[in-house]
Each structure stands twice: as C-alpha cells, then as structure tokens.
Amino acid sequence: MVEELKSMVGLEETILYEGKPDKKCFIFESIFNPLMPFAIVWAIFDMSFLRMSMGGMSFVIIPFLLLHMMPVWIYLAGVVFAVRKYKNTYYIVTDHAVYVSGGIFTMNLETKTFAELSRVNLHRGIFDQIFHVGDVLITTNQFTRKGMPAVIGINSISEYSKVFQLVKKLQKDIYSDIMYPNDLRPEENHGYKTKYRG
Incomplete structure (x- = not known):
C-alpha cells in the first residue's frame, strides 16, 4: 500500500512529510x-x-x-x-499535493492538490491529547453525495503542529500563486513570499 501511494507522487514533487498514525491512539x-x-x-x-x-x-x-x-x-x-485499517493507512505531503491511503478490504488512495484545498484545521480529541498526537483536517472545495464539504484527515500523528503549519503554508502559497502568477506580481510585495515558479 505504501509503495503504491508513493508511486502516485510525481517525479517533480518533493516529499516534505510522510508517516503513519500513532498505533496506540488509532486502536484506542x-x-x-x-x-x-x-x-x-x-x-x-x-x-x-x-x-x-x-x-x-x-x-x-x-x-x-x-x-x-x-x-x-x-x-x-x-x-x-x-489493525488491518491501521496497516493500510499512510500519509504523504509533497510540495504539490496531499496523498492519503486507507481502507480495510479495498485500497483507497486519495490525492488532493493544494489548489483543491479550501481550509486546514487542527483537531485534538481526548485520545489525541492522552497520546500527544493530533489530527490535521483538510477541507477540499469538493462536496460529498450528501452535500457536505469533502474532508481529508491526516489523523493521530505526532508531528501534528508541524504538518498543520506546513499544509497551511503550502495551501496559501499555491492559492496565491494561482491567483497572482509569478510573472504578474509586482517587483515588491511585502505581504507574500514564495519559491514556487510553476
């Protein structure tokens, strides 16, 4: 499952975070x-x-x-x-997208580019606090069949704060890059710093 998820990562992408949920918290x-x-x-x-x-x-x-x-x-x-679901769960964050694998009997491999993301939230439930982990909840601009915004979760990870800041920054930078491409930006823009050149 991990290798299949990694094979979805593009050649031009750099992996910035990868990992699994905390096993104890996941089981609890x-x-x-x-x-x-x-x-x-x-x-x-x-x-x-x-x-x-x-x-x-x-x-x-x-x-x-x-x-x-x-x-x-x-x-x-x-x-x-x-236990089987834990074995199949893996997370990858690159400089272009978020990749999540999961499933019990079927293999679910999900990818969302940062241009498709609308919000990034941090959630820490009771067991997250006990085991010193957290969930990064990423809301996309797509909707489920029930009309609710689709959410991707990077759940029960120990580096939740770092991943939250990383995804939040990348989402903002990529969104800004789409709205204001590098060639159209003014020479000076004190409110925005980017390294993305498309």
Missing part, C-alpha cells in the same frame, strides 16, 4: 468509538433476554438473538479490523 479510537455504549447496552439486553428464555424454545431463540445482536457484531468487527 477504534475501540472507544460512539457505537461502543450502544453495543454494550444492546449486548446486556440481549444476554439478559437469552438467560430468561433458556428453556424448551432455546433452539429457536438463539438464532434470532444472534441475528438480533447485529449492532454488537458490527462494533466488534470494527475493533477487529482496526
């Missing part, structure tokens, strides 16, 4: 997700119902309860497959 966030309390309550309810109905019709009740416990199985599958 997979275990303690919003579905966990719901799955626990659901399992307690179904198990107590199973204990009460242990009698002559248990051969009918057990298959029903196994199917009825689907929210619990979905939660447990998410926890089990977190």
